[in-house]
Amino acid sequence: MLGANTMTDQLSWPVGPILLMLASLGLSFTMAQAAPPSETITFELSTPLEPKPNFNWLAPPAKINGVYPARREHGARQVLFEPLFHLNLETGELEPWLGLSIEPDAVQKVWTLKLRDGVVWSDTMPKKPKETAARRYPFTAADVVFTANMILANPNLSAYEASRFRAAVEKAEKIDDLTVRFTLRTPNPRFAIENFGDTAFGSLMIMPTHHWQKQNAETFAFDKPIGTGPYTLKEYTKDKVTYALDPGWWGAKAGFELPGAKPLPDGTIPKVKQPLPAELIWRYTEAAETRGLLPKKDVATLPGEDLKAEPEANVDPPPQPADWLDATRELSAEEAKLAVDAGGGKVVTWDSPDKPVWHTACARQLDINTQAKIVTQYTKPGEAPPDPVENPWSDHRLRKALAALIDRTALGQVYGFTDTTVDPPTTWFAATPSTTMFAAYGSMKPFIGAVKSANLEMSPGANSAAAEPLLADAEYAKNKDGNYAKDGKVLAATIAVIEGTPDAIAADVLKAQLDAAGIETTIDKQSNERYWGWAVPYGRYQMAYGWLSCGSLAEPYTSMKRYAYAPDAQNKDDPTFDNTGRWFVPATYKDAVAAMASLPLRDATGQANPALINKMLEAYKVLNDEMPFIPLVQTPRIIAFNETHWTGWPAPYNPGNAAPNNPDNPAHDWGSIHKILQRLTPSGP
CATH class of the missing domain: 3.10.105.10 (Dipeptide-binding Protein; Domain 3)
Known part of the structure; x- marks a missing residue:
């Protein structure tokens, strides 16, 4: 039976005859339906996808036509997996997510990690005889220690995060179901930020023991990935990866305080909730296509042409894209300005074009x-x-x-x-x-x-x-x-x-x-x-x-x-x-x-x-x-966001803003999307 993790690029059966055969047998067959644009967010990828799905983040992909394909940026790190912590680039705080705290001893050599209770993976355990419903696998210290030991024992796992972790850690031990102790090779007060901060330089993502323990970690494609995040894999093709909202996501049930959020007018801190988009898509496009996939204001000219021209009488406005982008790849300053001008107020960036631009970590x-x-x-x-x-x-x-x-x-x-x-x-x-x-x-x-x-x-x-x-x-x-x-x-x-x-x-x-x-x-x-x-x-x-x-x-x-x-x-x-x-x-x-x-x-x-x-x-x-x-x-990093369907995209903190502030970093290929999604709301009709 075709399930939620169907990889359509691997299917070569003639669908029409199959449907006719099923109908003749009195059976029905429902094709996976895409969510409407108003319930979907599409992120642009700047590098192509691998022909076949591979979600093994520990092993870098081989080049295709001289280019490393997207394995780290295609959504898994962003919404299917979750980090232990988020490093807030505005405050420097290491904010809790899967982890509650991580503290060193007096000499910064032994670190104790406390995990959040109630976290579960997205798949279920076999149902026991007296159970009315299958229970999900719990996320525990055993998963953290398993992932750590898999990396420590495997020098051929060459992802940057794996190599960095292996160089720093001597051993990892489970103390109880929610506690892990890391003993480092040498004292390091930056250990938590370096390995679990979830920023430009990556973060150690924990893998489910029950899927990896019998696999060769170097060659395992993890092509039917399981995570703890709010979305699960729906479809993988050579052009895009689609994730569907998980209605049973643990975070919405836990309802913990949203890290880094500003107090509401009543003084309370917003709680983590179920994200609103029904689907998230990461899609590869050529750079020349980007502005054509953003909204255009009601003028007869297209982006990049004379934006001051007045539309001629009885001339239809330019058609809007049928396949929207909601968040672009990194743009040049010229591309961004043309997209903002052409968008008629629907295309925004971190701040207005006349203000200092958001920048990368490498000046x-x-x-x-x-x-x-x-x-x-x-x-x-x-x-x-x-x-x-x-x-x-x-x-x-x-x-x-x-x-x-x-x-x-x-x-x-x-x-x-x-x-x-x-x-x-x-x-x-x-x-x-x-x-x-x-x-x-x-x-x-x-x-x-x-x-x-x-x-x-x-x-x-x-x-x-x-x-x-x-x-x-x-x-x-x-x-x-x-x-x-x-x-x-x-x-x-x-x-x-x-x-x-x-x-x-x-x-x-x-x-x-x-x-x-x-x-x-x-x-x-x-x-x-x-x-x-x-x-x-x-x-x-x-x-x-x-x-x-x-x-x-x-x-x-x-x-x-x-x-x-x-x-x-x-x-x-x-x-x-x-x-x-x-x-x-x-x-x-x-x-x-x-x-x-x-x-x-x-x-x-x-x-x-x-x-x-x-x-x-x-x-x-x-x-x-x-x-x-x-x-x-400082090195600019300009990403444009489309407000046609969704508002609340990242922007600098400004107490005078009428809209809720969202000071999260806008780099959607990093690990900040979990927090970004918490602030997005539909634009309305």
Whole structure:
């Protein structure tokens, strides 16, 4: 019998004759019906699906036509599975979901996890003789320990979350049905955030023991997946994945307080409830199709054409899409602005296009090779490498001068969309200038604020007055052509960047800034493979435009430790992406970061630990003095939402908003959808 988990792409039977045969036998056959658009939410996938269903998140998929297919983004992580906790990127709080609490011992090595009672999987146990209805399998500590031990025993389970967990954990033990004890290999105050935070860098998803215990974890496709989430798999095709609302979802029955929710007017906290959409769909579309699948206002022009044109008399308005998108993939600033303009008030983003845009966890920066001699000339395998050349940027004074010459606000404009048809030209969705090395989330405010208070932050604009004495101290002066030079040799910089990306466009603007300031600049646009496979990890660049401080979300150590990695510790044959500029790490920096490693993230009052902030500032002062890299801009991530059928999409918290606030992050390919769904309501007729 065809059930809810039917995989239609695997069916090849002629349906018509089967229906006729069933009718002739007096039997009926009901085809699965799609929910109407007003009861459905469709999320856009930017990468294709695998031909056959595979929900084994522990084993990364193989590339198809050079592209990794969507296995992590197609809804399972988002709504079928559930995280133990949610990391709130506004407050830095680790909010409870399947887990109630996770606390370390005094030395941060043994962590005790408490699970929520009453959680069940979506499938049922065999019914016992006296039972009137089958009971669902309970979610317990046994499932957590089973998943942990499966990962610990299987080094070939190479998903990032599995590898990270295996490196951190020595053993996992069940204490009782709702309690698990993790013993780490070394103390780590960030263990819970790193492994269970459910953000850009993933989260350990717990698998049902009763489905996995007899399987080979490396090859098991888990093609009929079971989770604890509010939706179950309805259909998988090569183009889309559909999930149906589970009427027996445990969360609606538990009715616990919605984590991170603002109090209602009566002072109570909203409770978790059954989500309202009957179905959720993740569908792959080509980028060129996206705006055509969003609503269009009542004009005769289509998105991207002259939006000011008036409709001609007796001309029908453009047809609305028959197959809506409710949430898009990541859009460029131009795509987003055109979609908002064409949507007639039905298409929204995190904030209005004139406000700072929501950004990813990986801010853009300029890494600088600090070695006295470097190799940057590309050679193919087997070719003899060229002789190293002198590198003036080994001088920290020049690096600090360079940082002062950059106009970050102007760089941020490059990531936006500038409308040149108006006077003056207006830029929409501009990137925010980075004033520190960190992603500028609310969860990082205590640390960003401390850097600012210590006067260690970057200026949004250029400051040539600060650069000139540094250049003079390094014995550089402008020649007759307006370029800085020393002993007749012009100060030059070559910046590696990945070709065909917004970063490459921004690098061109950076070149113009530095050329105008008197530094002769060349942009070396490289393929993705050359940039990440040949240049960056091996330190074969002079400067690299990228995002190599990525990591910290609610604490400073994760990003800062990347520059505590000594150059001589690099494996020459298999180097890391840490300290790729081969900065000779001063002992003061290394010691401060080492001290940060074992400090609790919060004090007894729940605030950011002052001792952690102080050590962070000690290390940050060294970075500011040495400048092995230069923070540039926050990296925009623009996702558009369609309010034709649903409202309450993520938006920044603003006490003046008339509508309920929804400050959850808008990245629907991360793990925030469980909270987003709790705030969505139908738009009405």
